[in-house]
Amino acid sequence: MSERLRRVVFAELPAWQLLVLAAALSVLSAATLFDWSFVAGRDAFWLFPRGTIGGSQNDMAATLAAYLYYVQSPWRLPLFHVAALGAPAGTNVIFMDVVPVVALAGKLIHTLTGATVNLYGAYLFLCFSLPGVAMTLVLIAARIRYALAAIIAAAFATAAPALLWRWGHVALEAQFLPIGALALYLFWLQPRAGRLVERVWVAYLVLAYLTNIYLFAMVGIVWLCALIQRRLNALATTREAFGIGGLTVAAVTIFIALCGQFGTENGLPIAWGYGYYSMNLLSPFMPQQSGLFPGLGGVIDANGGQYEGFNYLGAGLLLASILVLPCELGWLVRNLRRHALLAVAFTALTAFAISHHVYAGHRLLFWVPVAPSLNQLLGTFRSSGRFFWLIGYAQTAIVIVLVFRRARPVMALCLAGAACLQIFDVQPLREQIIASRAAGPGAAELDRAEVADLVGRARRIEVVPSFQCSANAEQRRANVELMLASAWANVPTNTLYSSRQSYGLTLRDVLQAPDRVEQMLRASAAAYCRQETDRAQRGGDPGEIFVFLADRPQQQEIAPGVACAPLSWARYCERPKE
Numbered sequence: 001m002s003e004r005l006r007r008v009v010f011a012e013l014p015a016w017q018l019l020v021l022a023a024a025l026s027v028l029s030a031a032t033l034f035d036w037s038f039v040a041g042r043d044a045f046w047l048f049p050r051g052t053i054g055g056s057q058n059d060m061a062a063t064l065a066a067y068l069y070y071v072q073s074p075w076r077l078p079l080f081h082v083a084a085l086g087a088p089a090g091t092n093v094i095f096m097d098v099v100p101v102v103a104l105a106g107k108l109i110h111t112l113t114g115a116t117v118n119l120y121g122a123y124l125f126l127c128f129s130l131p132g133v134a135m136t137l138v139l140i141a142a143r144i145r146y147a148l149a150a151i152i153a154a155a156f157a158t159a160a161p162a163l164l165w166r167w168g169h170v171a172l173e174a175q176f177l178p179i180g181a182l183a184l185y186l187f188w189l190q191p192r193a194g195r196l197v198e199r200v201w202v203a204y205l206v207l208a209y210l211t212n213i214y215l216f217a218m219v220g221i222v223w224l225c226a227l228i229q230r231r232l233n234a235l236a237t238t239r240e241a242f243g244i245g246g247l248t249v250a251a252v253t254i255f256i257a258l259c260g261q262f263g264t265e266n267g268l269p270i271a272w273g274y275g276y277y278s279m280n281l282l283s284p285f286m287p288q289q290s291g292l293f294p295g296l297g298g299v300i301d302a303n304g305g306q307y308e309g310f311n312y313l314g315a316g317l318l319l320a321s322i323l324v325l326p327c328e329l330g331w332l333v334r335n336l337r338r339h340a341l342l343a344v345a346f347t348a349l350t351a352f353a354i355s356h357h358v359y360a361g362h363r364l365l366f367w368v369p370v371a372p373s374l375n376q377l378l379g380t381f382r383s384s385g386r387f388f389w390l391i392g393y394a395q396t397a398i399v400i401v402l403v404f405r406r407a408r409p410v411m412a413l414c415l416a417g418a419a420c421l422q423i424f425d426v427q428p429l430r431e432q433i434i435a436s437r438a439a440g441p442g443a444a445e446l447d448r449a450e451v452a453d454l455v456g457r458a459r460r461i462e463v464v465p466s467f468q469c470s471a472n473a474e475q476r477r478a479n480v481e482l483m484l485a486s487a488w489a490n491v492p493t494n495t496l497y498s499s500r501q502s503y504g505l506t507l508r509d510v511l512q513a514p515d516r517v518e519q520m521l522r523a524s525a526a527a528y529c530r531q532e533t534d535r536a537q538r539g540g541d542p543g544e545i546f547v548f549l550a551d552r553p554q555q556q557e558i559a560p561g562v563a564c565a566p567l568s569w570a571r572y573c574e575r576p577k578e
Helices: 001-010 015-033 061-073 100-113 120-127 128-140 147-158 161-165 175-187 196-208 213-232 237-259 315-323 327-335 340-354 373-382 385-404 409-425 425-441 450-454 472-491 507-512 515-536
Strands: 357-360 364-368 460-464 544-548 565-569 570-574
Touching: 001 409, 015 147, 061 100, 061 120, 061 472, 100 147, 120 128, 128 147, 147 175, 147 385, 147 409, 161 425, 161 472, 175 196, 196 237, 196 364, 213 237, 213 340, 213 385, 315 327, 315 385, 315 409, 340 373, 340 385, 373 385, 373 460, 373 472, 373 507, 373 515, 385 409, 409 425, 450 565, 460 472, 460 515
Parallel strands: 460 544
Antiparallel strands: 357 364, 544 570, 565 570
């Protein structure tokens, strides 16, 4: 009986069959979250898509609007600059998290067929299907070929709480990318790794950049660790390491430049928020949004921004980690030199995720003073809590690999049980996604039919105050509704949703006076919003429609000959066509 159990538990399959098995299970898991109308982009949800993660009420809709503008815009360089959004200056839609690779695919379809197709449903379906495949690829790179291992890998990867919690941030759902980077890392450290892996790394870095800058940073860190570790492990000479590294950096940098990331018209590469959007020390270990421990409550958030550092590993993975802890500690001691760079990187990323304000639960343990200029620089990746994802997925892979390398049926079956616990534990997070999708677009601030009619006859839509100058949630939601309606009609608009709005402040201004950035930004914002009101008072040209979401400017302040009418609780004004 024992031998028969061993043959079942440790049944081996070729690598391609393991990937097919993991893909099938992962697709089934994703299919329980999304139906065909959602995947095809035709579900009512897409009238105004909304997420569940904190602060994401407008994120998905604004991303969709940027995507629609980009798809319908002419091809040009910089590749992702769109003149019609945030007009007249325009914007680079990379800063609106459009997932550039998806936007490029949509633009190509529009160029070839003339159809404007929403690809985000299909993209999100892939995001919830591919983590299991990527985790299985890690096992293959670690020379684990067991069918049960692939099943467990798919279960853990698709039931990662950090993945399910992120609903609402479209670009950040592509968490299969850092998992795949771990697989490439292992492949590249094999003695017979050839030129093919080097070329795959270049393509993979470009793909990560064309998805999200945070994911690109995670993938880039793993690539750099692999490159240096190859030299330390005597798998490459110093000259080879410098040559490969230089060529890869040059190729990726040229591509980034073509995309317009370094353009002066883009958002500033700094922001406030480092130390606020951080990870709580208890976040990986304390059950949150848990199906197995519902009484323990929601997300640990000591300062209002630590929802970004939600990194609960899940009850199943925590239990499995405890089971293999003695074995894992021994493995780390034996293999520390072989993976020294990655160990250093993981330690640094954990510290960066926690930040200089160290919280345990709701208690601030200590904080380290940081100069304002350095804090702004660190704010380039202000949501630092996200960087722990890499460590969480690496721990998942280590646990599975160690269990199956020991080849003990009891341990393998215990790990399978832990995977089942993990699935039950994340059920509340899955239900949140299903409920969000089923709820549809929700109540609109402005009448959709009236907005569609308004946009249909406009040459340009000017919103006052625009999203950049909005003072409350109602104004921001109305702005995004107008932005989305204008995007479908491809009508230029001044309003722009961006987390890194520059208000005309340039990188040169920042470099000249780094200690005065906040003061300059406030002054630029005030001047920008005054200019917005001044333009509205002049009434614009025929075909330009101004939508007012506040009392100012009042009717008597608007130029003569401009007619105004109500629009739900707001109003609009336009100069009659001659």
